[in-house]
Amino acid sequence: MASFLSLSGTTRETELDQWIRNVRPMMVNHLRANISPQGTLPGTVVASPSRSHPNYYYHWVRDASLVMLAALDQNFVRVNGSQNLTSDELRDYIVLTRRHQNMTNPSGGPGEPKFNVDGSIFDEPWGRPQNDGPALRAMSMIKIANMWLDQGHEDSVRALLWDGSFTSVIKMDLEFVSHHWQDTCFDLWEETKGHHFYTQFVQRRSMIEGAKLARRLNDHTAADWYEKQARGLEQSLERYWDPNRGYIVETLDRDGGSDYKTSNLDTGVILGLLHGSLGDGFMAFSDERVIRTAQALEKSFQEIYTINHQGHWGVAIGRYPEDRYTGVEIVPSADGGNPWFLTTLALAEYYYRLAKEVKDSGKNLVGFSERGRDLVLKLQRHGDEFLNRARFHMGDNRMSEQINRQSGYMQGAHDLTWSYASFLTAIGHR
């Protein structure tokens, strides 16, 4: 938004710009506080400091990878030098990951979703495996590898991340994804077993980025194999568009877990695009199917959450309409579910990235009467509405997991690390 305004000659900072500038360092600090907190094995990213009701004091592979990805992106996290991750911190994260990868676990492979903070196996019953984990983890490691290669540290990459063998940190996850993306697994919400749009979309990114890194390191056989799997994933991803419902559904071929998500409408689809998009035209943000999915989500949550009926702010967004998770437990009816910060901020980020795509391509969008600059502005403002909605429910510039659908108060795990990561990536794209 800032760059757009300056192009048009108006550089005045809006109230929202100013607020973002003020709170960003605080958000970075809240996120940083959950990386290797005292008493955990270094490299551990706790999902939240909350240790009871709910206990989120674990290293979840999905959350940790997304947090590291957000943190690694200098543009998003650099506020001042001291807030950057140090190379010791990156090393800790890699060493801990190698440990996780090499312990026998109940999933029997890299899809194990979470670990205890002392680095040991969490062996209670859980929705496992969750095969988005290895893809996201590989993406975060590939980002480190590329950064080190750019800085001329191929020796560190070869020593810690990629020695060419199938057991090195990056290849272990990539090999797993490449051989197992056709398996069903639990979804990102840890509830439903099947094939999932979110999971396959991020798996595709891991295969494409993995192939690029393999070529950089002269492993062309691996690169060819990963590229082939990416093409297979693309074919599979086309299956999720449901022309009758008019949106992309999240789960196909369900073979276990919860069965009450009858609409199959899920913000996981938008999150998949945000986390997996490579800007290469495959299922672009401006793809009509994607736009219609974002609109269907907004309409559905607008209707079901009381706090969305007051009309002053943008729409608070949840995971999926039938959600029963209160942040502490599953209740037997669909009014247990609430809007979440990270899903509301995901819609903000989606509209910022859509605006950017429209601006760069000059494309018009089906269903919008505006054209050109007006369209870009409209999309950016819509993104800001979601951002303002999230802002309205923050307390003391902090974010929990959920927002009570009736009272608007924060609910569930406090200081959810992923909420902060989603804030930073959303404003990074603004």
Ligand code: NOJ
């Ligand atoms: C905790 C999970 O993280 C959450 O997504 C799920 O809804 C509940 N457990 C119930 O399975």
Ligand code: NOJ
């Ligand atoms: C519940 C969410 O459903 C899941 O996606 C997340 O990984 C865990 N909470 C930990 O934050």
